[in-house]
Amino acid sequence: MIASAPGKIILFGEHAVVYGRHAVVSAINLRCRVAVRKSAKFLIRSSLGESGLDYQRYPYVVQAVKRFAELKEVPGAKIEIESEIPVGSGLGSSAAVTVATIAALNAEFDGGMDKEGIFQMAKQVEIDVQGRASGIDPFISTFGGSWLFPERRKVKLPFKFFVINFGSRSTAEMVAKVAKLRERHPEVVEKIFDAIDAISLEASDVGSAERLEELIAMNQSLLRAIGVSNPEIDRTIAELERRGLKAKITGAGGGGCIFGLFKGEKPGESFIVEPEKEGVRIEE
Ligand code: PMV
DSSP states (O other): OEEEEEEEEEEEOTTGGGGTOOEEEEEEEEEEEEEEEEOSSEEEEETTEEESSOTTTOHHHHHHHHHHHTTSOOOOEEEEEEEOSOTTSSSOHHHHHHHHHHHHHHHHTTOOOOHHHHHHHHHHHHHHHHSSOOSHHHHHHHHOSEEEETTTEEOOOOOOEEEEEOOOOOHHHHHHHHHHHHHHOHHHHHHHHHHHHHHHHHHTTOOOHHHHHHHHHHHHHHHHHTTOOOHHHHHHHHHHHHTTOOOEEESSOSSSEEEEEOOSOOOTTOEEEOBOOOOSEEOO
8 A cells, every 4th residue: 555644844833842832833745655565574665775674774664663563463564665855854754754654554454543543653653763752743744734733723824935955964963952951041941932832822823924924033033042053044044034035944953944935936945835735645
C-alpha cells in the first residue's frame, strides 16, 4: 500500500509550544509518499540510499516499524520513500515520513488504526527518536488543515507563503539549547514564551495580512531573543524588510526555513507553499 502525508509550516509558537504555550500551524502542499509491500526481509529505499532496518540512516522509519510491530507482527517489508519536503529544515519532513510509514504499514498489515491511532503512534516515535517534543508535527501531518495547537481549534489562513531554506540542522539540538537558556534565566524565558503565546492566540483570529505581518516580525524578534536565529537569517530578514516583506523562522531555527506572506512578489531564493486541507491518505 502507498500512503502520503503532508509537511507543515509553523506560523507562530515554535519552542514556546514545547512548554505548554499555543502555536498556529498549517499543513502545506508538499508531501512524502511511502510504499510498503509485504516481503521476506526488510528493505528501505529512498534518495538517501538503500538499507535494511538501519537506525542511523532512517531513525524515524525504523522506529515506526518497531512501534507498529508491537501492534501487529511484521516479518519483513519493502519500504520505498519519495519526498517533496526538504529534509531537516523545519517543514516537517520527519513527521511526514513517520506518519506515512505508519499509515502504509497499517494498511498493508491490517493494523486497524484510525487517524487518532496513527497520530498517537507517530508522536511516540518522535519522542523515541528526539526526546522532548510537543507532538505538533505528527498532529498536523496526520490531520492536515490549519490549527491552533494544542486545543485543536481550526483557523482560517487565506494566504500563500514564500519560504527560504537555509539548510538542515538538528531540531533536538535547538530544543536543548532553548532548554539550557531557560534553566539559566527561567523568569525571562518564561515571559518570552508568554509573549509568543499571546502572538499565537491573536494570530489565530487575524484575517488581515498587515496585522499578521506585524505578528510575524514580533515573533521573529522573540525567537532571536531565545537564541534560535543566526546571523545569515538575521541579514536576510533585514534585507526582506527593506523591501517591505516580513519573515520569520519556521520550526526549530538555527538554520532551516524562514517564511513570510506571499503578496505577489517572490524573493529570489524562495519557493511558494500553500495551506493543505488533507492530512495522511492512502494513495492505493
Ligand atoms: O522540527 P521542527 O523544526 O519543525 O521544530 C518543531 C517545533 C519545536 O517547537 C521547535 C519543537 C516541538 O517539538 O514542538
